[in-house]
Amino acid sequence: MSYQDVYERWKNDPEAFWMQAAEAIDWHTPPTKALSDKGDHLYEWFADAKVNTCWNAVDRHVEAGRGEQTAIIYDSPITHTKREISYVELRNRVATLAGALRAKGIEKGDRVIIYMPMVPEALEAMLACSRLGAIHSVVFGGFASNELAVRIDDAKPKAIIAASCGLEPGRVVHYKPLLDEAIDLAAHKPDFCVIFQREQEVAELKEGRDVNWHGFQYGVEPAECVPVEGNHPSYILYTSGTTGQPKGVIRHTAGQLVALNWTMKNIYNVDPGDVFWAASDVGWVVGHSYICYAPLIHGNTTIVFEGKPVGTPDAGTFWRVISEHNVKSFFTAPTAFRAVKREDPAGEYVAKYDTSCLKQVYLAGERADPDTIVWAQEQLKVPVIDHWWQTETGWSIAANPLGIEELPIKLGSPTVPMPGYDIEILDEGGHPVAAGELGAIAIKLPLPPGTLPTLWNAEDRFKSSYLSHFPGYYETGDAGMKDEDGYVYIMARTDDVINVAGHRLSTGGMEEVLAGHPDVAECAVIGVTDQLKGQMPIGFLCLNAGSNRPHDEVTKEVVGLVRSKIGPVAAFKLALVVDRLPKTRSGKILRGTMVSIADGTEWKMPATIDDPTILDEITEALRTIGYASA
Numbered sequence: 325m326s327y328q329d330v331y332e333r334w335k336n337d338p339e340a341f342w343m344q345a346a347e348a349i350d351w352h353t354p355p356t357k358a359l360s361d362k363g364d365h366l367y368e369w370f371a372d373a374k375v376n377t378c379w380n381a382v383d384r385h386v387e388a389g390r391g392e393q394t395a396i397i398y399d400s401p402i403t404h405t406k407r408e409i410s411y412v413e414l415r416n417r418v419a420t421l422a423g424a425l426r427a428k429g430i431e432k433g434d435r436v437i438i439y440m441p442m443v444p445e446a447l448e449a450m451l452a453c454s455r456l457g458a459i460h461s462v463v464f465g466g467f468a469s470n471e472l473a474v475r476i477d478d479a480k481p482k483a484i485i486a487a488s489c490g491l492e493p494g495r496v497v498h499y500k501p502l503l504d505e506a507i508d509l510a511a512h513k514p515d516f517c518v519i520f521q522r523e524q525e526v527a528e529l530k531e532g533r534d535v536n537w538h539g540f541q542y543g544v545e546p547a548e549c550v551p552v553e554g555n556h557p558s559y560i561l562y563t564s565g566t567t568g569q570p571k572g573v574i575r576h577t578a579g580q581l582v583a584l585n586w587t588m589k590n591i592y593n594v595d596p597g598d599v600f601w602a603a604s605d606v607g608w609v610v611g612h613s614y615i616c617y618a619p620l621i622h623g624n625t626t627i628v629f630e631g632k633p634v635g636t637p638d639a640g641t642f643w644r645v646i647s648e649h650n651v652k653s654f655f656t657a658p659t660a661f662r663a664v665k666r667e668d669p670a671g672e673y674v675a676k677y678d679t680s681c682l683k684q685v686y687l688a689g690e691r692a693d694p695d696t697i698v699w700a701q702e703q704l705k706v707p708v709i710d711h712w713w714q715t716e717t718g719w720s721i722a723a724n725p726l727g728i729e730e731l732p733i734k735l736g737s738p739t740v741p742m743p744g745y746d747i748e749i750l751d752e753g754g755h756p757v758a759a760g761e762l763g764a765i766a767i768k769l770p771l772p773p774g775t776l777p778t779l780w781n782a783e784d785r786f787k788s789s790y791l792s793h794f795p796g797y798y799e800t801g802d803a804g805m806k807d808e809d810g811y812v813y814i815m816a817r818t819d820d821v822i823n824v825a826g827h828r829l830s831t832g833g834m835e836e837v838l839a840g841h842p843d844v845a846e847c848a849v850i851g852v853t854d855q856l857k858g859q860m861p862i863g864f865l866c867l868n869a870g871s872n873r874p875h876d877e878v879t880k881e882v883v884g885l886v887r888s889k890i891g892p893v894a895a896f897k898l899a900l901v902v903d904r905l906p907k908t909r910s911g912k913i914l915r916g917t918m919v920s921i922a923d924g925t926e927w928k929m930p931a932t933i934d935d936p937t938i939l940d941e942i943t944e945a946l947r948t949i950g951y952a953s954a
């Protein structure tokens with residue numbers, strides 16, 4: 325069947341399409357129907373089924389006689405460690421961990437925050453929660469304790485599972501003190517914390533609250549898989565919105581199982597037993613879907629990689645891992661390839677390894693620039709596929725489905741909509757625009773299985789953020805176009821979200837931090853183009869009238885403030901003091917114009933600008949730090 329046939333088959337009868345895909349899942353009680361319309365543009369998939377995620381990701385492969393197959397390969401160039409965990413070992417480890425959590429009171433529906441680096445125990449913690457029907461929320465290690473505290477107060481976890489430390493090149497990330505501080509800051513307090521002690525840094529445990537990962541599992545009864553309703557939340561994953569308060573994206577159990585399993589063959593072109601590697605982090609959606617759940621549900625071998633594309637120890641790390649572990653499909657972010665390309669433009673490191681096992685590469689998380697794709701194609705001599713998705717959708721909205729058919733690659737486009745997604749480009753009034761014209765990218769409701777049904781404890785925010793602007797559609801927050809062949813092009817965000825090294829960040833959230841500095845009267849943060857990271861934040865500060873502090877002191881302080889409040893991942897390193905900010909007559913800050921000036925791209929004087937001379941001052945200020953040069 326061609327892509328067109330598959331897409332049409334979905335379009336003609338979406339429910340039949342997904343019911344058929346659901347046959348690949350082991351159900352405790354199979355669904356009698358696919359879609360439930362909850363009214364008010366809210367939908368759920370396979371709501372009347374009963375199922376367990378951990379059973380499908382682990383136990384069933386053991387029952388099917390594949391227990392000796394490697395489930396997880398841990399490869400950590402940072403600690404010089406390599407380890408393999410078979411499916412049967414994984415089943416036993418997860419059942420014991422789940423048993424220990426259950427013995428301490430964790431039940432179906434309880435929330436558990438997981439704050440761990442790239443170690444296999446992070447996946448085991450996720451799977452142990454799934455085994456019990458507990459709802460996990462993984463928090464990325466690059467966030468500061470304040471961000472962790474915000475998530476603790478929103479998710480109200482009964483337990484937190486954390487590692488003693490994470491390891492960044494040249495720096496130990498002290499998870500435990502960050503966790504202690506977050507619990508102090510949060511109004512909600514967990515009943516207990518489980519601490520996985522790493523040998524690189526052993527943390528002090530708080531008597532009465534903290535238990536040791538190994539110690540608390542001693543002698544417990546392993547837990548069986550608890551069947552949950554199809555619409556039971558499997559996890560909450562917080563992502564950046566327009567403010568400092570992150571959105572708690574929910575994933576329902578059954579939809580996630582069906583959709584992720586479908587993608588493994590159809591999009592990523594792997595069969596059970598093949599090795600699949602997503603070089604991301606469990607703290608992001610890519611890590612949830614494609615380091616942990618999808619490869620395991622589909623019976624693949626997944627790789628937990630604790631390292632960086634460069635510097636651990638060199639720009640050949642990716643190729644070493646691919647060749648050593650026989651990786652068939654590889655998934656990474658364009659920024660990672662840009663980092664490798666910068667150090668190894670001629671591909672000398674690529675030539676050192678036999679990567680003939682590799683059949684395809686997938687890029688997502690940010691726009692994939694054509695130069696990077698072409699470089700990767702030339703070096704690796706396999707298709708390099710750009711595909712587009714979001715935390716909200718959990719799997720790709722647009723892709724080149726290699727397992728169905730390899731469509732011609734058009735550089736700059738993540739190719740075509742996947743079954744389940746009816747993409748429209750809309751004008752401000754919500755009318756579809758012609759091929760080749762720019763507009764807001766929207767998806768006709770209902771969204772497919774595996775996408776977000778709502779936000780955690782925030783249904784009104786879900787509706788106002790995604791459903792209200794274009795009734796009957798999900799608003800992606802991305803702008804772009806479709807061409808005559810139906811290929812999709814993603815051009816920019818329509819909101820204050822920026823993408824730094826494939827990490828999604830809120831400029832609004834950074835502005836809230838800057839505004840909290842006592843000398844700052846007004847501020848704006850914009851995302852400017854960066855050759856390596858895609859975008860980088862720059863802050864503009866107007867100081868209080870009475871402030872006579874040296875500017876470089878204040879800028880240093882705000883840089884430190886963002887690092888301590890949001891975290892190093894914000895990569896906020898540049899701030900400028902200016903007298904005024906450019907605004908419209910109604911007082912809206914002209915951030916888009918500032919971005920164009922900084923990038924040196926063409927821009928038009930906004931008709932509504934209050935005082936055009938301010939733009940000269942902004943240009944001048946940007947030039948002092950090497951921007952606005954064109």
Ligand code: COA
Binds near residue numbers: 497632688689825
């Ligand atoms: N825990 C703690 N800190 C972290 C972290 C983690 N898990 N991940 C990143 N950080 C820190 C980094 O150490 C860095 O700190 P610094 O300011 O002290 O140098 C900061 O956050 C910014 O990180 P990042 O923007 O990722 O840059 P980097 O220097 O770590 O890496 C590249 C640079 C080019 C290697 C990077 O672009 C890269 O590959 N990133 C990963 C891309 C990715 O997988 N994205 C996920 C979406 S699919």
Ligand code: AMP
Binds near residue numbers: 689691710738814
């Ligand atoms: P996240 O939720 O962190 O996965 O970020 C999602 C956002 O990243 C999307 O809304 C896009 O703005 C951007 N993005 C992800 N993949 C792509 C892609 N292939 N091309 C362009 N932008 C992308």
